[in-house]
Amino acid sequence: MRLATAEINLTALEHNLAQVKRFAPNSKVMAVLKANAYGHGLVTIAQHLNEADAFAVARIDEALALRAGGLTKPIVLLEGFFHQEDLPILLANNFQTIIHDEIQLKMLESVQLDAPLNCWLKINTGMHRLGIAPEQFDMFYQRLQASPNAQNKINLMTHFACADDVKNTKTVQQITLFDNLTQEVQQAHCLSNSAGIIAWPSGHGDWVRPGLMLYGVSPMANHTGKDHQLKPVMRLTTKVIAVRDVRAHEKVGYGGRWQSDKPTVLAVVALGYGDGYPRHAKEGTPVIINGHRYGIVGSVAMDMITLDIGNNEHNVQVGDEVIMWGPELPVEEIAQCADTISYELLCNITPRVSYEYQR
Numbered sequence: 365m366r367l368a369t370a371e372i373n374l375t376a377l378e379h380n381l382a383q384v385k386r387f388a389p390n391s392k393v394m395a396v397l398k399a400n401a402y403g404h405g406l407v408t409i410a411q412h413l414n415e416a417d418a419f420a421v422a423r424i425d426e427a428l429a430l431r432a433g434g435l436t437k438p439i440v441l442l443e444g445f446f447h448q449e450d451l452p453i454l455l456a457n458n459f460q461t462i463i464h465d466e467i468q469l470k471m472l473e474s475v476q477l478d479a480p481l482n483c484w485l486k487i488n489t490g491m492h493r494l495g496i497a498p499e500q501f502d503m504f505y506q507r508l509q510a511s512p513n514a515q516n517k518i519n520l521m522t523h524f525a526c527a528d529d530v531k532n533t534k535t536v537q538q539i540t541l542f543d544n545l546t547q548e549v550q551q552a553h554c555l556s557n558s559a560g561i562i563a564w565p566s567g568h569g570d571w572v573r574p575g576l577m578l579y580g581v582s583p584m585a586n587h588t589g590k591d592h593q594l595k596p597v598m599r600l601t602t603k604v605i606a607v608r609d610v611r612a613h614e615k616v617g618y619g620g621r622w623q624s625d626k627p628t629v630l631a632v633v634a635l636g637y638g639d640g641y642p643r644h645a646k647e648g649t650p651v652i653i654n655g656h657r658y659g660i661v662g663s664v665a666m667d668m669i670t671l672d673i674g675n676n677e678h679n680v681q682v683g684d685e686v687i688m689w690g691p692e693l694p695v696e697e698i699a700q701c702a703d704t705i706s707y708e709l710l711c712n713i714t715p716r717v718s719y720e721y722q723r
């Protein structure tokens with residue numbers, strides 16, 4: 365019996381990329397594939413994003429895994445490089461690098477390379493995580509222009525801190541600061557993550573960097589992918605492995621955290637935090653069996669979760685499929701029940717889960 369399974373819908377993935385292009389028709393697309401393509405499987409996801417112009421990842425190892433998988437599109441390293449010895453590897457593999465700090469600039473200036481690298485200068489416009497200060501822009505730009513190790517075409521990037529909140533004026537401030545700073549130089553601009561693509565058209569620029577929305581999930585507070593005509597790519601399922609009666613006040617599971625005040629039926633399903641399901645999912649977090657919703661009760665364990673299925677009027681049986689999230693049950697809703705964000709739930713899928721790619 366196939367237990368914890370992540371079904372990955374590649375047609376939905378392609379649809380979501382097309383939807384990115386409908387939101388930002390004049391921008392090139394750098395598809396963000398970090399963290400195993402948000403838990404969806406790095407290489408297979410990349411293989412089905414033919415219409416993307418480039419890929420972006422956080423770490424060099426992720427980029428090398430894409431090359432080992434036969435992917436040939438340009439790859440942007442969103443944190444850049446960490447050691448001078450990385451630079452020839454970047455050049456040999458057609459990786460483009462962020463420059464976000466003077467340490468990186470100095471390493472780039474002092475290395476011997478056979479050809480110049482394609483660089484993205486990252487400017488901190490208000491996220492205060494990575495990026496050079498706005499007042500350092502001219503200095504960095506000129507030194508990159510002067511370095512034989514950087515291509516003359518120096519791309520410019522910034523990252524939004526609050527784009528998922530349409531009422532927050534911070535994003536407009538970030539766009540304005542970036543535009544004012546960079547208007548003199550004729551170079552490619554890249555500002556928007558998924559939330560920027562969906563909610564802030566003035567920040568679309570020459571390139572966009574969608575991550576979450578490619579997987580059919582909404583980055584916006586209190587929305588699901590469907591609100592933006594996106595289709596969830598992952599359906600996480602497992603099976604019922606036991607159906608049992610419990611008497612009133614029998615304490616169920618670790619710590620005896622839950623009991624029913626009347627006799628009821630429990631379904632035990634084979635999936636837990638060892639598969640990446642959030643242990644903090646609260647009582648009542650929904651799952652779907654045969655089209656009906658049930659709520660989880662008791663503690664989420666490593667391998668199992670219990671559901672209260674009442675008098676079992678819909679005749680749940682051992683072997684029935686259980687949908688933990690997917691098109692029928694938005695992962696955004698499960699994230700809310702677990703006090704987290706959908707990004708974390710998707711990335712947390714563990715290697716024990718089997719992947720099934722479908723069209």
Ligand SMILES: *Cc1c(COP(=O)(O)O)cnc(C)c1O
Nearest residue numbers: 396442523557558573574575576
């Ligand atoms: C992860 C990341 C993205 C993608 O963000 P989403 O919200 O998933 O679209 C874009 N840019 C940078 C710098 C990132 O780190």
